[in-house]
Amino acid sequence: MSTANQSWAKRNRMTITPLLFLLPGILFFVAYVVFPIFQSFNISLYEWDGLGEATYIGAGNYQELLTDRNFEISLWNNVKWLVLYLLAIPAGLLIALLLNQTVPGIRLYKSLFFFPFVISQVVVGLVFSWFYLPRVGLLNALLTSLGLESINVLGDPTLATYGIIAAGLWPQTAYCMILYLTGLNAVDPEQVEAGRLDGAKGVKMLWYVILPQLRPATFIAFVVTIIGALRSFDLISIMTNGGPFGSTRVLSFYMFEKALSEYGFRMGYGSAIAVVLFFIMLFFIAYFLWSMYRDEREARR
Amino acid sequence: MLKKFASVAGALALSTALVTPAMAELSGKLRIMSDMSNPAPRAIMEGLAADFDAMHPDLEVEVEIVDREAWKSQIRNALTADAPDVINWYAANRMGPYVNAGLFEDISDMYANGDLPGLDSVKGAMTLDGKQWGVPYTYYQWGIYYREDIFKELGLSEPTTFDEEIANCAKILESGRKCYTIGSKYLWTAGGWFDYMNMRTNGFDFHMQLATGQASWTSDEVRATFANWRKLIDMGAFIDDHQTYSWQEALPFFVKGEATAYLMGNFVVPHLREGGLTDDQIDFYQFPKIADVPMGEDAPTDTFHIASAAQNKEAARAFLQYVTSADVQTEINAGSGLGQLPVNSASSVDDDEFLNQGFEMLSNNATGGIAQFFDRDFPAEMASIGMEGLQEFMVFPDNLDDILNRLESARGRIYK
Numbered sequence: 001m002s003t004a005n006q007s008w009a010k011r012n013r014m015t016i017t018p019l020l021f022l023l024p025g026i027l028f029f030v031a032y033v034v035f036p037i038f039q040s041f042n043i044s045l046y047e048w049d050g051l052g053e054a055t056y057i058g059a060g061n062y063q064e065l066l067t068d069r070n071f072e073i074s075l076w077n078n079v080k081w082l083v084l085y086l087l088a089i090p091a092g093l094l095i096a097l098l099l100n101q102t103v104p105g106i107r108l109y110k111s112l113f114f115f116p117f118v119i120s121q122v123v124v125g126l127v128f129s130w131f132y133l134p135r136v137g138l139l140n141a142l143l144t145s146l147g148l149e150s151i152n153v154l155g156d157p158t159l160a161t162y163g164i165i166a167a168g169l170w171p172q173t174a175y176c177m178i179l180y181l182t183g184l185n186a187v188d189p190e191q192v193e194a195g196r197l198d199g200a201k202g203v204k205m206l207w208y209v210i211l212p213q214l215r216p217a218t219f220i221a222f223v224v225t226i227i228g229a230l231r232s233f234d235l236i237s238i239m240t241n242g243g244p245f246g247s248t249r250v251l252s253f254y255m256f257e258k259a260l261s262e263y264g265f266r267m268g269y270g271s272a273i274a275v276v277l278f279f280i281m282l283f284f285i286a287y288f289l290w291s292m293y294r295d296e297r298e299a300r301r
Numbered sequence: 302m303l304k305k306f307a308s309v310a311g312a313l314a315l316s317t318a319l320v321t322p323a324m325a326e327l328s329g330k331l332r333i334m335s336d337m338s339n340p341a342p343r344a345i346m347e348g349l350a351a352d353f354d355a356m357h358p359d360l361e362v363e364v365e366i367v368d369r370e371a372w373k374s375q376i377r378n379a380l381t382a383d384a385p386d387v388i389n390w391y392a393a394n395r396m397g398p399y400v401n402a403g404l405f406e407d408i409s410d411m412y413a414n415g416d417l418p419g420l421d422s423v424k425g426a427m428t429l430d431g432k433q434w435g436v437p438y439t440y441y442q443w444g445i446y447y448r449e450d451i452f453k454e455l456g457l458s459e460p461t462t463f464d465e466e467i468a469n470c471a472k473i474l475e476s477g478r479k480c481y482t483i484g485s486k487y488l489w490t491a492g493g494w495f496d497y498m499n500m501r502t503n504g505f506d507f508h509m510q511l512a513t514g515q516a517s518w519t520s521d522e523v524r525a526t527f528a529n530w531r532k533l534i535d536m537g538a539f540i541d542d543h544q545t546y547s548w549q550e551a552l553p554f555f556v557k558g559e560a561t562a563y564l565m566g567n568f569v570v571p572h573l574r575e576g577g578l579t580d581d582q583i584d585f586y587q588f589p590k591i592a593d594v595p596m597g598e599d600a601p602t603d604t605f606h607i608a609s610a611a612q613n614k615e616a617a618r619a620f621l622q623y624v625t626s627a628d629v630q631t632e633i634n635a636g637s638g639l640g641q642l643p644v645n646s647a648s649s650v651d652d653d654e655f656l657n658q659g660f661e662m663l664s665n666n667a668t669g670g671i672a673q674f675f676d677r678d679f680p681a682e683m684a685s686i687g688m689e690g691l692q693e694f695m696v697f698p699d700n701l702d703d704i705l706n707r708l709e710s711a712r713g714r715i716y717k
Contacts, residue, residue, distance in 0.1 A: 050377060051402035064714075069707070134542035155545040155696075241486060244544040245693035262373040263676070263685035265398070 037278065044271035050259075054268070061272035070246050071273065074254040077161050078230065078280070081250060084165045085172060085229035089221050092176025093214075097206075099177070100184045110181065117174035125238030128167035129154060154240050157247035164235050164248055172228055176221045183217030184210075219291070226284050230277070251277040328359035331616040332385040335364060336372035345638045353623055360616055380404040384610035386617040392426035392602040393673040394512070394680060396434050399606075405434045406607035406614065408621070416622055419645035426602050426673065435606035436621045437644040439634055441567040442659030443493060443599040443674075448561045449584040451478070459586040463501070463529065466589045470538050473561050480538040482560035484546030485695060488688035492675030493564055494530065495691050496599050497588040502526045505597030505669035512678040514716030518708040527705075529591055531698050544696055552576060564588070566601065567641060570655050585658050587666060597669030598662065601677060602644070686711045 009016065044061055048054035065071045099110050116124060131138050132153040140150040153163035187210060195209040211218070233252045236242060242249040242257060249257070251273055257263075259270025331353075337346040343366055354362035365385070367375055372389070379385065380399060390396060399405045409432045411417050412424055417436060427433045452458070452469075455476055460466040470480040485491045500508045503522045510516035511523070533539065540560050543551065549572070554560040556576035563569060573583050590596065605624055607617040623629060630643035635651040642650060642660055650660045663671065676684040690704040 049398060049402075051381070051398060051404065134545055152542045152545055155542050243486060243488070243689070243692065244696065245689050257685075260374060262370075263681040265377075266682065 040271045040274050040278070043267055044269075044275050046268045048267045049265045050267045051265075057268070061269050064269065065272055065276070070249065070254060071251075073247060074249040074251050074273075075276075077248065077250045078277075080161055081165060081168075081229040081232050082226065084162070085168065085225055085232075086222075088169050088172035088176045088225050089218065091169070091173045092178075092221065093180050095173065095177045096180035096184060100181060114174050114178055116171040117178070119171075121171070121234040122238050124167055124171055125164075125235045128163070128170075128235075129239045132163055155244055157244050160240055160244060160248045164232075164239050167239065168228070168232055168235050172225060175224060175228075179217045179221045179224075180214060183214045187213050223288050227281075230281055230284075251280075326359070327357045327613075327616045327619055329613050329616065330361045330363060331387070331613050331620060333362065333364045333387045333620070334379055334385040334389070335366050336369045336389045338366050338369045338372075342639060345633050349624060349629070349633065353620055356623075357616075357619075380608050380610070384608035386607060386611040386613050387620055388606055388608060390435065390604050390606055391673070391677050392435075392437060392604050393677050394429075395673070395677045396427075396429055396604075396606075397680065400429050400434050404609055406609045406611065406617075407432050407434060408436075408607060408618070409433045411618060411621070416618075417625055419627055419647045420625055422646055423602065423644045426671070427604065435604045436625045437602040437604050438624050438630070439639050439641045440600050440602040440644060441641040442663055443497075443564070443566050443588075443601075444659070444662065445586050445588055446555075446563045446565055446569055446573065446655075447584055447586065448555065448558060448578075448582060450582045451558055451561050452584075459584070460589045462589050463591040467532060467536070470533065470536060474537060478558065479540045479554065479560040480533070480536075480562060482540050482551045482554035482563050483543045483695075484548045484551030485543045485692045486545060486547050486550075488685075488692050489674075489676050490548050490551075490565075491691035491695055492684070492688045493566075493599065494695075495526070495687075496672060496675050497564065498530045498591075499523070499526045500597035500669065500672065501588060501591035501594070502529050503592070504594035505672065508597060508672065509670070509678070512672075514680075514683075514712055518712055519705050523705065524701075527694065527698075527701055530694075531701075534695060534698050539695065544692055566599075567655055567659055571640065580654055585655050587662050595669035596667055598667040598671055599674050600642075600663055600667075600671050601674045680715055683708075683711060683715050 043054075045056060045058060046054040047057050047060070095113055099106060099113065132140075134140065134150065134152040134155065139153070143150050151159065153159050191209055191213065192205070195205055200209060231252065232250055233256070236248055236250060236253050240248045242253055255270050255273040255277065258266050258273060264270065333346075333350060335346045337343055346366060347364060350362045350364040354360065367379075376388065376390065376399070379388065381404070384404075390399070396405060412420070412433045420436065423437045423440070424433060426437060427435055447459075451473075455472055457469045457472060460469050473480045483490050483494070496508065499511065502525050507516060507522055511518070516522065540551065540554050548565070551563070552569075552572055553576070555563050556573065556578060570583070574580075587596070587598075605621055607614060607621065611617050624633075625645055627643075627645045627647035630645040630648035631651075633639055634641050634643040634648070636653050636656070640651070640653070640656070642656060642663070650656050672678055675688065679687060687708055690708050693700055694704055
């Protein structure tokens with residue numbers, strides 16, 4: 001009996017070993033990621049303050065979401081973030097192309113450009129909110145010296161979200177830049193040479209020769225930027241705290257406010273928002289996974 | 302005292318209780334979790350615990366101090382898992398969720414049998430559903446802090462009516478200053494303005510009806526409140542861009558004299574003194590009368606409670622008695638400590654210009670009633686939606702109809 005077992009384990013060890021190595025990771029992933037997702041689904045069907053009895057209200061929370069103007073504002077702000085945050089990719093590429101040269105001291109310039117990504121988002125938020133300050137901020141000093149009207153970026157409900165996105169673009173551009181810089185190192189000089197012989201120059205060279213070789217870097221930049229946009233929480237919390245009058249909230253911030261902040265503790269409603277956010281993320285994540293799977297299959301062929 | 306003690310420690314201890322103070326028999330461990338995390342309150346809390354520990358040789362007092370802001374959400378976890386014996390919180394409606402969930406100990410008997418002498422006047426703020434759920438340890442007045450020197454320079458005197466207030470403000474504006482500084486980024490400061498506008502326009506009772514959901518946000522009374530408030534807004538009485546500043550960031554306007562008054566709680570005074578203003582430059586007046594209604598005042602009260610899952614309730618009760626006793630109240634609320642008002646009527650108020658005026662005002666000229674504060678009287682969710690609307694009103698007064706309709710529909714949903 002025991003020998004049979006041993007031989008079974010021996011025969012299958014090529015399968016068992018990786019599974020065993022994966023097991024701790026999978027256990028943690030199930031306990032801390034998969035299980036809470038289903039738990040959120042469940043809580044979103046209840047009205048619960050986190051302390052007392054939870055009452056089942058079916059789709060009640062979702063019905064309320066449909067008529068909740070703050071939810072609508074948050075959703076639109078998420079869309080703004082998603083679209084405008086992508087600007088970090090071309091901007092990062094541009095800076096990477098600029099810095100991809102061999103001049104003395106280029107390492108210093110590279111590190112300076114990378115600097116905003118290293119410092120904490122909280123610091124970025126503080127720096128930008130000082131920059132935007134209504135009377136003494138640098139931005140308004142600049143505007144008034146040019147003879148323009150001063151503006152209160154973070155106090156104006158139509159501008160505030162864009163002001164925060166601009167702050168977010170600063171570190172995100174640096175991140176994309178570093179991805180492209182490493183990508184540019186891997187560009188095949190022979191292909192560039194060949195392109196040059198065929199008369200490709202400037203934009204054409206970039207578009208047809210360089211960019212296709214940067215595809216992996218672009219893909220990763222796209223992934224981290226989309227995820228960064230959906231996770232935009234700390235900047236909002238630091239710079240406006242969701243205000244003025246809730247005009248800069250995004251879904252993640254609204255969820256936090258409703259479920260966990262000082263005046264919140266509507267766990268069911270917060271979970272319903274989280275579920276919506278989850279499906280938005282799932283859409284992108286599914287696309288990323290699918291395209292990675294496709295690339296890998298092509299590579300294997 | 303003896304009767305209570307007998308039930309606690311049994312007949313054997315009774316004989317010793319006759320010779321030593323009853324509480325000396327407390328034993329075991331008393332765990333206190335406090336949100337008094339700012340430097341001065343922290344020292345007070347640690348001092349209280351050390352003194353109480355020294356009074357009771359067999360009792361071990363353990364204090365854990367949590368950041369004041371973080372505590373507002375941590376209290377839930379603290380009370381549900383491995384609850385401490387004594388915790389800090391706030392009076393009035395803010396106790397609601399914990400009282401309803403059965404997490405605070407009912408201490409009505411302590412009030413009923415005279416264990417808490419001198420607390421009759423503050424009992425109301427600790428009462429929910431006809432029972433008392435904790436004790437207060439400090440409170441402070443709200444009101445208008447103003448630049449005495451600038452008032453003198455412009456020949457103004459403390460206004461007692463809203464018309465005088467507006468006349469003063471017109472002169473202040475003429476001199477190139479703003480009348481009021483405010484930072485509404487974190488919303489609650491706007492709640493203070495609404496409290497006073499509404500209590501002065503419609504009276505304390507109406508304000509409480511609004512807080513408890515019995516009155517409508519679209520009623521004529523509420524509109525009258527906003528119409529009065531709008532008079533000031535339309536004059537340009539408030540500093541510009543206040544939605545971008547926290548209440549601390551709004552202080553420099555007052556200190557530099559760019560704005561002459563600040564509607565605030567008494568905790569603003571140390572900040573003004575630190576900013577370099579002397580007591581000759583700062584003074585205080587009660588928010589002026591608008592309609593002919595008894596004056597209601599905001600006086601937020603901070604509290605101690607016993608967790609219903611506490612392990613050492615005898616010691617916890619003794620600690621609440623100790624904290625609220627007249628001498629301790631005098632000591633911890635003095636200018637060298639919290640710099641606020643004692644809750645025990647037998648305590649004395651520290652000799653401080655602002656504490657004296659505040660105490661005088663709350664004792665003699667708050668006949669309407671004492672409110673806690675917008676975000677403590679209104680249920681949490683109504684408060685957060687409400688304050689957001691108030692901030693929007695202060696920036697875009699024309700949006701009033703939309704704001705009120707929104708608040709009214711929130712009222713329909715929140716109070717069931």
